[in-house]
Amino acid sequence: MSKGVKGEIQGFKCYVLLDEKGEPAPVHSIASGLDYPGVGPQHSHLRDSNLATYEAVTxxxxxxxxxxxxxxxxxxxxxxxxxxxxxxxxxxxxxxxxxxxxxxxxxxxxxxxxxxxxxxxx
Incomplete structure (x- = not known):
């Protein structure tokens, strides 16, 4: 959410991490539930509506x-x-x-x- 761009992944529009070819980028998170290059459309909407902010930790x-x-x-x-x-x-x-x-x-x-x-x- 803090570094993603608007894009499409697996058939839905959301914020997604893309590589230089515009494909979903390889990602890493110590938490397997966060190890995905995109986020759900609900989170994307909350971000766009300024109803939520998203931060990162190491x-x-x-x-x-x-x-x-x-x-x-x-x-x-x-x-x-x-x-x-x-x-x-x-x-x-x-x-x-x-x-x-x-x-x-x-x-x-x-x-x-x-x-x-x-x-x-x-």
């Missing part, structure tokens, strides 16, 4: 957030949700103590534990 920030939420709150987030937690942790540093952030966790992270433990140093 794989390291995602893993750090996964571990932080797991350790501090006992909540094991999915890696997809850990991206949102990572961004919340990043912007929280510049917020006052009377401000709040609401993060919606979209899935359980128990499916990701083995993968995460191979990637992090405890």
């Amino acid at each position: 794989d390291k920030e995602c893993l750090d957030a996964f571990m932080a939420l797991s350790r501090m709150e006992g909540i094991i987030p999915a890696l997809e949700s850990s991206h949102a937690v990572g961004y919340a942790m990043k912007i929280a540093k510049d917020m006052s103590s009377d401000e709040a952030i609401l993060v919606n966790l979209s899935g359980r992270g128990d499916k990701d534990i083995d993968f995460v433990l191979d990637k992090v140093t405890l």
